[in-house]
Amino acid sequence: MKFLEEIVRKLKRKIVQMDQEILAGQKDIESMHEYYWENYTEMDQYGYEDYDNQQALLQRINANQDTLRLRSRYKKMLDSPFFGRVDFRYDGDDEPEIFYIGIGNFAEEAGRIPLIYDWRAPVSALFYDFDKGEASYEAPAGRMCGEIEAKWQYKIRRGKMVYGFESDVKIDDEILKQEFGSNSDIQLKNIVRTIQKEQNAIIRNTKDKILVIQGAAGSGKTSVALHRIAYLLYHDRKNLKSSGVLVLSPNSVFSDYISHILPELGEENIREMSLDLFAYRELKSAVPDCEDRYHQIEKNIAGIKEDDLSRYRFKQSKELIGAVEGFMAQMEEWLVNLKGIYFRGMEKTEEEMIRLFYFKFQDVPVLARMDAVIEYVVDEYETRYSMTLSEEDVEKLRTRFQAMYTTTDLYRIYNWFLEEQHFPKLPEVPYDRRYLEYEDVFPMLYLKYRLLGVGRQDQIQHLVVDEMQDYSYLQYTILGLLFQCPMTILGDRSQTMEEKQNDVTRFLPQILGKQLRKIEMNKSYRNTVEIAEYARTLVGMDDAELLNRHGKAVAEREYGSKEEMISHILEHVKIGPEGYETAAVLTMTEAEAREWYEMIRKKTDQVHYIDRDSSRFGRGLTVTTFYMAKGLEFDQVFTVAHKEETKMTRQAEYICATRALHELEVCRI
Numbered sequence: 001m002k003f004l005e006e007i008v009r010k011l012k013r014k015i016v017q018m019d020q021e022i023l024a025g026q027k028d029i030e031s032m033h034e035y036y037w038e039n040y041t042e043m044d045q046y047g048y049e050d051y052d053n054q055q056a057l058l059q060r061i062n063a064n065q066d067t068l069r070l071r072s073r074y075k076k077m078l079d080s081p082f083f084g085r086v087d088f089r090y091d092g093d094d095e096p097e098i099f100y101i102g103i104g105n106f107a108e109e110a111g112r113i114p115l116i117y118d119w120r121a122p123v124s125a126l127f128y129d130f131d132k133g134e135a136s137y138e139a140p141a142g143r144m145c146g147e148i149e150a151k152w153q154y155k156i157r158r159g160k161m162v163y164g165f166e167s168d169v170k171i172d173d174e175i176l177k178q179e180f181g182s183n184s185d186i187q188l189k190n191i192v193r194t195i196q197k198e199q200n201a202i203i204r205n206t207k208d209k210i211l212v213i214q215g216a217a218g219s220g221k222t223s224v225a226l227h228r229i230a231y232l233l234y235h236d237r238k239n240l241k242s243s244g245v246l247v248l249s250p251n252s253v254f255s256d257y258i259s260h261i262l263p264e265l266g267e268e269n270i271r272e273m274s275l276d277l278f279a280y281r282e283l284k285s286a287v288p289d290c291e292d293r294y295h296q297i298e299k300n301i302a303g304i305k306e307d308d309l310s311r312y313r314f315k316q317s318k319e320l321i322g323a324v325e326g327f328m329a330q331m332e333e334w335l336v337n338l339k340g341i342y343f344r345g346m347e348k349t350e351e352e353m354i355r356l357f358y359f360k361f362q363d364v365p366v367l368a369r370m371d372a373v374i375e376y377v378v379d380e381y382e383t384r385y386s387m388t389l390s391e392e393d394v395e396k397l398r399t400r401f402q403a404m405y406t407t408t409d410l411y412r413i414y415n416w417f418l419e420e421q422h423f424p425k426l427p428e429v430p431y432d433r434r435y436l437e438y439e440d441v442f443p444m445l446y447l448k449y450r451l452l453g454v455g456r457q458d459q460i461q462h463l464v465v466d467e468m469q470d471y472s473y474l475q476y477t478i479l480g481l482l483f484q485c486p487m488t489i490l491g492d493r494s495q496t497m498e499e500k501q502n503d504v505t506r507f508l509p510q511i512l513g514k515q516l517r518k519i520e521m522n523k524s525y526r527n528t529v530e531i532a533e534y535a536r537t538l539v540g541m542d543d544a545e546l547l548n549r550h551g552k553a554v555a556e557r558e559y560g561s562k563e564e565m566i567s568h569i570l571e572h573v574k575i576g577p578e579g580y581e582t583a584a585v586l587t588m589t590e591a592e593a594r595e596w597y598e599m600i601r602k603k604t605d606q607v608h609y610i611d612r613d614s615s616r617f618g619r620g621l622t623v624t625t626f627y628m629a630k631g632l633e634f635d636q637v638f639t640v641a642h643k644e645e646t647k648m649t650r651q652a653e654y655i656c657a658t659r660a661l662h663e664l665e666v667c668r669i
């Protein structure tokens with residue numbers, strides 16, 4: 001194809017040109033450094049010259065970095081410069097304009113009409129949203145209407161055309177099937193070539209402050225959320241920075257699994273964090289160690305007593321928040337013992353202290369309030385005596401005021417709360433020996449925020465919450481306190497890791513407000529029809545739409561012994577040059593995963609183990625638990641199920657089943 005050859009040639013030329021620019025830039029930077037160090041002693045005493053020099057240097061460095069980034073995008077585009085083409089005739093025109101679409105814009109010179117359009121450019125929406133015929137797109141100047149006369153799809157690898165054909169339908173299932181037919185990549189793929197219309201509507205949505213996406217397993221939620229971030233970064237470059245985007249992800253393995261998508265789309269990587277880790281850091285001054293969510297899942301799988309389960313549920317619920325509020329109203333009396341104070345000729349009577357503490361500063365969180373009182377008193381003293389108190393004096397005052405709290409230890413105060421609720425108390429032990437069970441982590445954090453105020457995370461401009469069903473009412477309340485920014489929240493109630501499905505969309509508007517839009521994604525892409533249908537029987541789900549891709553029937557087998565099962569798995573796992581990229585043995589518990597891993601290790605060293613401390617996901621056979629495999633996918637999955645099923649293990653089996661792209665076997669002993 002001539003156009004392809006021409007683009008490849010131009011891209012190469014551009015890259016050479018940029019190499020030279022970068023080199024020249026580096027030389028400039030070096031000589032600016034040199035100039036600065038040779039001359040800075042002679043610069044003007046006010047620092048103007050110094051400042052100007054530093055600014056110029058910074059600008060040059062930034063410009064060079066931009067060029068470097070762009071060059072790396074062009075290098076990627078050299079491999080596959082475009083994947084789509086739309087011939088669009090604007091209303092009133094005779095001839096169509098031809099738009100080629102790729103992972104980024106490419107023009108020979110800045111300011112010239114692009115030869116390739118970024119998939120996020122307004123005009124590229126035509127490719128995703130319309131078939132041949134009448135069409136329109138939203139441009140900055142308003143809606144552009146016309147007709148699509150032809151639409152093309154291409155696959156280009158290493159600069160060579162693999163296929164290219166004119167299609168009059170939207171990116172159709174046949175191409176998708178091909179995408180899945182080849183074995184999966186190890187990491188989540190970018191899907192720019194085949195974004196579906198429904199997905200595109202979410203990716204390009206800029207109207208709604210909070211988007212909540214309930215999507216079936218394998219419907220592309222995570223992919224869509226990441227492409228949405230790429231889209232938002234592209235369109236709001238001035239305000240939104242990748243460092244301002246935070247993904248709440250379940251664990252480090254998942255973060256690794258998704259980490260390359262944004263760089264692949266030409267964006268810088270974004271931050272990620274687990275809410276559990278954040279909570280532990282926040283609670284560090286009260287407890288040195290806490291359980292994480294996975295401990296709780298293990299307890300649930302092992303079978304938890306009804307009482308313990310209902311207490312756990314209460315502690316994560318809306319009712320807990322009510323209970324903390326009730327507690328807050330009473331506990332102030334136990335928390336402070338206000339006294340009159342005499343300091344260097346100035347007296348504050350008990351009545352005055354009460355007035356300050358309970359009335360004047362009643363809006364300041366109670367454990368931060370004494371600081372407000374101190375500041376007020378110091379200020380009053382300094383004004384009255386027209387003098388500044390020494391730091392030492394202020395410190396002395398602070399100690400006396402702070403001593404009016406009976407305690408400031410969050411752990412002890414939380415224990416009062418537990419006692420008041422008639423819940424088992426935490427052991428009263430010194431700091432080093434304290435340990436928090438998972439059920440208490442977020443209640444304690446909520447109490448901390450009520451006592452001390454919230455450190456709002458204003459540097460975060462967009463929050464992505466993946467696996468939304470794994471967060472409780474209480475956790476969303478905490479997220480609502482911490483983050484006021486736009487959010488993309490996504491998940492699947494069917495993949496709840498408890499016996500009861502958690503439909504967070506029921507309560508999210510109460511917490512995050514009305515500017516929230518809920519969207520459902522019902523078409524599932526990952527699994528073959530056989531696997532998806534099997535998975536549904538596990539949780540009794542209605543039919544969702546499936547990509548019509550067929551594969552082997554799901555096998556359910558019982559084995560006489562562990563050895564027999566392992567031999568069978570090792571015989572049937574199809575990893576290898578002719579086979580699959582990834583396979584997994586997924587268990588219900590960590591102890592089982594460890595045991596299976598050790599047993600398999602004795603027979604082959606071609607096996608990986610993933611647990612909560614892991615941070616990488618690799619090619620080959622992996623042994624892990626269902627909860628660590630969440631969000632990931634494998635070509636072939638062996639679920640090691642329990643013989644005795646509970647609601648909880650069925651949920652777990654569902655999560656395992658929906659991880660499989662091509663083959664699923666359910667093993668029991």
Ligand SMILES: Nc1ncnc2c1ncn2[C@@H]1O[C@H](COP(=O)(O)OP(=O)(O)OP(=O)(O)O)[C@@H](O)[C@H]1O
Pocket residue numbers: 176179188189191194195196199215216217218219220221222223224491492525526630631632633658
């Ligand atoms: N439009 C698309 N084109 C090609 N592949 C797609 C498309 N949408 C989704 N996929 C693929 O489907 C699979 C599932 O996507 P993803 O992991 O984003 O789904 P999910 O809804 O987050 O899944 P789960 O909740 O089960 O973890 C991935 O392999 C992804 O690349």
